[in-house]
Amino acid sequence: MALVVSDLVKKFGEKTAVDHISFKIEKPGVFGLLGTNGAGKTTTIRMILGILEKDGGSIQWNERTVTRETVKFGYLPEERGLYPKAKIVDQLSYFGKLRGMDGLSVKKAISYWFDRLKVSEYSKSTAEQLSKGNQQKIQFITALLHDPELIILDEPLSGLDPINADLFKSVIYELVEKGKYIVMSSHQMQSVEEYCEDLIILKDGKTVLKGNLKQIKAGYGRTNLTVNCEEEIDALIKDQGINLISKNATGYEFKIKSDEHAYNLLEKIIVSKIRLNKFEIREPSLHEIFIEKVGE
Amino acid sequence: MKEFFTVLGYTFKENSRKKSFIISTIITLILTIVIVSLPSIIKNIDNNGKNNTEQGGKTGETKKGVVFVVDSKSILKGDLSTLGKVFLGYEFKSEPTNNIDIIKDKVKTVENNALLVIDEKNSVPTFDYIVKQSGSGIDPIEISRVIKGIFVSDLLTASNVPDNVSLMVQSEVSFNVSELGQGKMNSYISSIVVSMLLFFSIYFYGYGVAMSVASEKTSRVMELLVTSTKPSKIILGKSAAMGILGLIQLAMVVFTGSLTYKLTFPENFAISGQALNFSSFTPFILIMVIVYFILGYSLYAMMNAVAGATVSKAEDVNSSIMPITYISMVAFYMGYFSLAVPDGSVAIISSIIPFSAPFTMPSRILATEVPVWQIAASLFSLLITIVFLAWISIKVYSSAILHYGKRLKLKDLVKISVRTK
Numbered sequence: 001m002a003l004v005v006s007d008l009v010k011k012f013g014e015k016t017a018v019d020h021i022s023f024k025i026e027k028p029g030v031f032g033l034l035g036t037n038g039a040g041k042t043t044t045i046r047m048i049l050g051i052l053e054k055d056g057g058s059i060q061w062n063e064r065t066v067t068r069e070t071v072k073f074g075y076l077p078e079e080r081g082l083y084p085k086a087k088i089v090d091q092l093s094y095f096g097k098l099r100g101m102d103g104l105s106v107k108k109a110i111s112y113w114f115d116r117l118k119v120s121e122y123s124k125s126t127a128e129q130l131s132k133g134n135q136q137k138i139q140f141i142t143a144l145l146h147d148p149e150l151i152i153l154d155e156p157l158s159g160l161d162p163i164n165a166d167l168f169k170s171v172i173y174e175l176v177e178k179g180k181y182i183v184m185s186s187h188q189m190q191s192v193e194e195y196c197e198d199l200i201i202l203k204d205g206k207t208v209l210k211g212n213l214k215q216i217k218a219g220y221g222r223t224n225l226t227v228n229c230e231e232e233i234d235a236l237i238k239d240q241g242i243n244l245i246s247k248n249a250t251g252y253e254f255k256i257k258s259d260e261h262a263y264n265l266l267e268k269i270i271v272s273k274i275r276l277n278k279f280e281i282r283e284p285s286l287h288e289i290f291i292e293k294v295g296e
Numbered sequence: 297m298k299e300f301f302t303v304l305g306y307t308f309k310e311n312s313r314k315k316s317f318i319i320s321t322i323i324t325l326i327l328t329i330v331i332v333s334l335p336s337i338i339k340n341i342d343n344n345g346k347n348n349t350e351q352g353g354k355t356g357e358t359k360k361g362v363v364f365v366v367d368s369k370s371i372l373k374g375d376l377s378t379l380g381k382v383f384l385g386y387e388f389k390s391e392p393t394n395n396i397d398i399i400k401d402k403v404k405t406v407e408n409n410a411l412l413v414i415d416e417k418n419s420v421p422t423f424d425y426i427v428k429q430s431g432s433g434i435d436p437i438e439i440s441r442v443i444k445g446i447f448v449s450d451l452l453t454a455s456n457v458p459d460n461v462s463l464m465v466q467s468e469v470s471f472n473v474s475e476l477g478q479g480k481m482n483s484y485i486s487s488i489v490v491s492m493l494l495f496f497s498i499y500f501y502g503y504g505v506a507m508s509v510a511s512e513k514t515s516r517v518m519e520l521l522v523t524s525t526k527p528s529k530i531i532l533g534k535s536a537a538m539g540i541l542g543l544i545q546l547a548m549v550v551f552t553g554s555l556t557y558k559l560t561f562p563e564n565f566a567i568s569g570q571a572l573n574f575s576s577f578t579p580f581i582l583i584m585v586i587v588y589f590i591l592g593y594s595l596y597a598m599m600n601a602v603a604g605a606t607v608s609k610a611e612d613v614n615s616s617i618m619p620i621t622y623i624s625m626v627a628f629y630m631g632y633f634s635l636a637v638p639d640g641s642v643a644i645i646s647s648i649i650p651f652s653a654p655f656t657m658p659s660r661i662l663a664t665e666v667p668v669w670q671i672a673a674s675l676f677s678l679l680i681t682i683v684f685l686a687w688i689s690i691k692v693y694s695s696a697i698l699h700y701g702k703r704l705k706l707k708d709l710v711k712i713s714v715r716t717k
Contacts, residue, residue, distance in 0.1 A: 049523045051698055068526070075523045081516030086310055094306040098299055098524040142520060 001062055002026045003048075003150060003181055009056030010043050010205075017043045019205040020057070025181050025198065030172065032192045032199030032213070033185040036294055039202040041185040042078055045152055048183070049075055061150065072099070074148035078155045078185075080139045082127035088138055089123040092145060099146040106145070113141040117167065133164050140168065144175075151175060153184045157191055169194065189287040199286075201293055208293045217283040224288065225254040225262050228278035229269065236268045251278060299525040303533025304540075307508065311541055321545055325552050332556040361408035361433060364391045364399045369416040372446060382442050383434055403428060412439065421447050487635050487659035490581075493549070494589055495628045495655050501542035502596035502624075503617065505535055509604030509697070510613045518697050527694035532686070535597040542593060543586070550582070584671075585658045591678045592654025596624065598682065598689040605696035606704040616703060623651055631655030638664040648674050650681040 003025040010018040018040040025031045035041050046052035048059050050067055061071040083091050089110060096106035114120040117137045122130055127138065136159060143151060156172075157165050172195065175182060186192050192199065193213065200210035209216065225242070227233065228251030237244065237254070241261040245253040256262050262281050269276055284292070311317055363386050365376060372378075376388040391399055396413065403409045403426055410433050411426040421443055425436045445466055452462040509531075512518045521530055603617040630652040634643030638660045647656040647666075653674045660666050692709050 046519075046698075051519060051522050053695075068523070073523065075520065077516065077519045079516045079519075081518065081520050083310070083512075083517055084515055085314075090306075090309070094302065095520060095524060097302045098521070100298070 001149070001181065003066075003183070004060045004063075005044075005048065005057070006060075007057035008044065008047060008054060008059065010040070010047060010052065011055050017205050018047070018202075021200070021202065021205075021207055022057075023198075023200050023210060025183070028179040028181055029176055029197045030182045030184050030192075030195045032196035033183055033202070034187075034189070034192060034199055034290065035185075035202035037187075038204075039294075040205040041202060042154060043205075044202075045075075045154055045183070045185065048152065049073065071150050072146060072148045073150040073152060074143035074146065075151075076140055076143040076153045076156055080135055082135060082138060082142075084128040085126050087124055087126055088119075088130070091127070092138070092141060095142045096145045101146050109145045109147070110141070113144060116171065117141065132159055133161060136160060137164070140171070144171075149181060151180050151182045153182060155186055156184060157186065157188055165191070189285070189290055193286040201290060203294045209289070213286065216289065217286075220284050220289065222259060222281050222283055223255055223257075224282050224284050225252075225256050225265075226278060226280040226282065227252045227254065227265075227269075227276075230275040230277070233265075233269060233272075233274065236265060236272065256281070299529040300533045300536075303525070303530055304537045307534050307537035308540060311504070311508070311538065317541070321548065324545065324549055328549050328553045329556045332553050333560040336560040361386045361410065362406075363388050363410045363412055363434070364395075364402075365389065365412045365414065366391050366393055366396060366399075367414045368393045369414065369421075371414050371416065371421045371443070373450075378446055379439075379442055382438070386434065400426060408433065410434065414443065484635060484663065487638075487663045488632070490585060490662055491628070491631050491635070491655050491659045493546070494585065494592060494658060495624070495631075497542050497546050497589060498592045498596050498654060499621075499624055501538050501593055502600040502620070503613075504538045504541075505597045506600040506604035506613050506617050507610060508534060508538065509601050509693075510607050510610045510616075513605070513608055513697060514610050522694075522697065527697065528690040531598075531601045531690055531693050535594065535601060539590065539593050539597060543589065546586075546589060550585075581658065581662055584661055587675070588654040588658045591675070591682065594682050595650060595654075595678065595685060596620065598685045599623075602689045602692050602696065602709070605693050606709065608703075612703060619706075627652035628655045631659065635659060635663065644670060648677055650678045653678055 005024070006022045008018055008021045009016070021040070021044060023031070033041050033044065043052065047054045048066060059066045064070045066073075086094075092110050093103075093106045096109060097103070101109070110123075111120075114123060117140065119134055119137050119141075122134060122138075127135060130138065140156065143153070153172075157168055160168060169191065172182065172184075176195065184192065184196070196213055198210075198212050199216075201208050233252065234244075234247075241257045242265060243255040245255055247253070254262075259281055262279075266279060269279075363379075363383075365372070365379070365388055367374070367390065374390065376390060379388045380386070396411070399411050403411050407428070409428070411424075413424040413426070415422050415424070423439070423443065425439065427433050448466060449462050452465065453459075457465075512521065599620050600617055603620055604613055607613060607616045627646070627649070630642070630646035630649075632655070634640065634646050634656050637643060643656065643660055646652040647660055647670060657666070657671065657674050661671070696704055696709065
C-alpha cells in the first residue's frame with residue numbers, strides 16, 4: 001500500500017497555493033507535512049481528502065485515485081469541528097455510522113476510545129461544555145473511530161498540555177505499530193522529529209526540502225555543538241572556526257566546520273579548568289533545519 | 297441510501313429535541329387553540345354583554361343618553377314618544393332652534409349626548425345628526441327609519457288611507473336565506489387559513505434548513521461531514537429530516553385545530569351574516585395540503601440549503617436567504633390575490649408556477665372546482681422544478697460548503713455550478 005502524490009497544483013485566483021508538490025508514503029509510519037503558516041499544508045490535505053478540487057496532478061492510493069470509496073481515511077481537521085449542542089456520544093456514533101459502521105461496532109469503538117483517551121465521563125456532555133483539550137480528544141476519536149487505513153492529522157498537538165500531548169503521541173505510536181499510514185502536519189518540530197521518518201517542508205506552496213529525516217540530517221553532517229558549562233567561554237572561541245548561534249540559560253549553541261574545531265575548544269575548556277556539564281557534537285535538529293530552509 | 301437515512305435520523309433527532317423546536321411547537325399549538333376557539337369566546341362575550349345591558353335597563357344603573365331634538369318644521373308634531381319607544385336607552389328632549397350652539401357644546405363635552413336637527417327639503421324630511429364621534433350612540437339609519445315611518449303614516453292619514461292599509465304599507469318584507477352550496481365567505485376564510493398555514497410552515501422549515509447548514513459551517517463540522525459522506529446525501533437527508541419535522545408539526549396543528557373546532561365551535565356562528573364552519577375540509581383537500589406542503593417545502597428547502605452554504609456564520613443566514621424570502625413573499629401574495637377570483641387567469645397561472653403553486657392550489661381546490669388538468673400541470677411543474685433545483689443545489693452546495701470568508705454572490709454560484717462537473 002502506498003499514498004502517491006504527484007505534481008499537485010492548486011491556484012486561488014492569481015496565487016498558487018500549492019505549486020507542483022510530489023511525495024510518496026510507501027510504508028506505514030508518520031509522514032511529516034511541514035511548513036510555515038500559509039505554506040499550503042492544509043490546502044494539500046484538503047486536496048488529498050477530496051474536499052478541495054485540485055487544479056493539476058494526481059493523488060493515488062494503491063494506484064487508484066483517492067476518493068471516499070477507494071480508501072478509508074480518518075481526518076483530524078486543523079479547525080476543530082463538533083456540534084456544539086449535541087451529546088458527545090450521539091455525534092460520535094453519527095460520524096461512525098456515516099462512515100459505514102453498524103450500531104454495535106460504533107458502540108464498541110466509542111467505548112474503546114473513551115477509555116483509551118480517558119474521556120468516558122464526558123460521553124453525555126455536549127461539546128460546548130468540554131475544555132479545549134477534551135474537545136480535541138473527541139475530535140481525535142472522530143478521526144480514528146472507524147479504524148481508517150490512512151489518517152490525516154492537521155496540527156494534532158496544538159493546544160494540548162504536556163500530559164495530553166504525551167497521550168496523543170502514545171496513540172500515534174500505537175497506530176504506526178498497527179500499520180497505519182499517517183500524514184501529520186505540525187509546527188512543533190520537536191514532536192515531528194520524534195516519529196516522522198519522512199517529511200516534506202513547504203514554503204509558499206513550493207517544496208524546499210523533502211526526504212528521509214535521518215538522511216537529511218546525515219547530509220548536513222555533525223555541524224552543531226552544544227556546550228553547557230559553569231563559566232563564560234566567549235573568550236575561548238575566537239579564531240577557532242566556531243560560530244556562536246545562541247547563548248542562553250541552557251548553554252551555548254555553536255556552528256562548527258569540522259569535529260576538529262570542537263575538540264580544540266574542548267581542550268581549551270579543560271586547560272582553563274572550567275567545569276563542564278555538557279559537550280555535544282551533533283547533527284542539526286529539524287527545528288534548525290526548518291529555520292535555515294524556511295526562514296531565509 | 298444508508299448514509300441518507302443516517303443523516304436524516306440524526307438531523308431529526310437533534311432538531312426535535314431542541315428547545316426552540318419544542319417551544320415553538322407549544323406556542324403554535326396554543327395559538328391554534330386560541331384562534332379556533334375564538335368564535336366561541338366571542339359568542340360568550342356577546343351573550344354576557346347582552347345580559348349586562350338588560351340588567352342595566354331594569355335597575356336603571358346605566359345613565360341614559362340624551363338626544364336633543366330641534367324640529368323647527370314640526371315634522372314630528374312635537375311628539376317624541378315614538379322615538380322614545382324605539383330607542384329605549386335614550387331620552388329625547390325637544391329644544392328651540394336658537395339653542396343649537398349651546399347644545400352642540402353639550403354634545404361635545406358630555407358622553408352619550410346627541411343633537412338631531414330635523415328640517416324639510418322639497419317637502420320631504422331631512423335631518424342633521426350631530427354626535428361627539430360618528431359611530432357612537434344611535435345609528436342614524438335607524439333614526440331615519442323612524443322619522444320616515446312617522447312622516448309616511450302622517451302622509452297616508454292626511455290622504456285618508458285607512459289605518460290598516462297604512463300599517464301594511466309600512467311593514468317590512470320578511471325574508472329567510474338558505475344556502476345550498478358552499479358559502480363564499482366560508483371557503484374564503486378556510487382558503488386563507490390553508491394558504492397561510494402552508495406559507496408559514498414551508499418558510500419556517502426552509503429557514504431551518506439554511507440555519508442548520510450554516511451552523512455546520514460555523515462549527516466546522518462540515519469538513520468532517522464531507523470527508524465522511526457525499527454532500528448530496530447530506531443536503532437531501534437534512535432537508536428530508538426538517539421536512540418530516542415540519543410535517544409532524546403541521547399534523548399536530550391540524551389535529552389540535554380540528555379537535556378544538558369539534559369541541560368549542562358554536563353552531564351557526566356567522567361573520568357578517570355568513571355562516572362560518574370548516575366542514576368543507578374533505579380528505580381529498582387534506583391530502584392535497586400534505587402533498588403541496590411536501591413539494592413546496594422540497595422546492596424551498598433546496599434553495600435554502602444553498603443559501604445557508606454561501607455564508608460562513610449562522611448570523612448571516614438572514615441576508616443570504618433574502619432573495620428566497622422575496623420569492624416566497626411574492627408567491628404568497630399571488631396566492632392570496634388569486635383567492636379573490638379563484639377561477640381567474642391570475643389564479644390559474646399562479647397555481648401552475650411552481651413557486652406560488654403551494655400557496656395557491658390547495659386553497660383554490662377548497663374554494664372552487666379546479667379542473668384536473670390544472671392540478672396535474674401544477675404538480676408536474678413543481679416536480680420538474682424540484683428535480684432541476686435539487687440537481688443544481690447539490691452541485692453548488694458541494695463547493696459552497698467549504699467556502700469560508702466573504703459571502704458567495706449569485707455570480708460566484710453560477711461560476712461554481714458551471715465548473716463542477
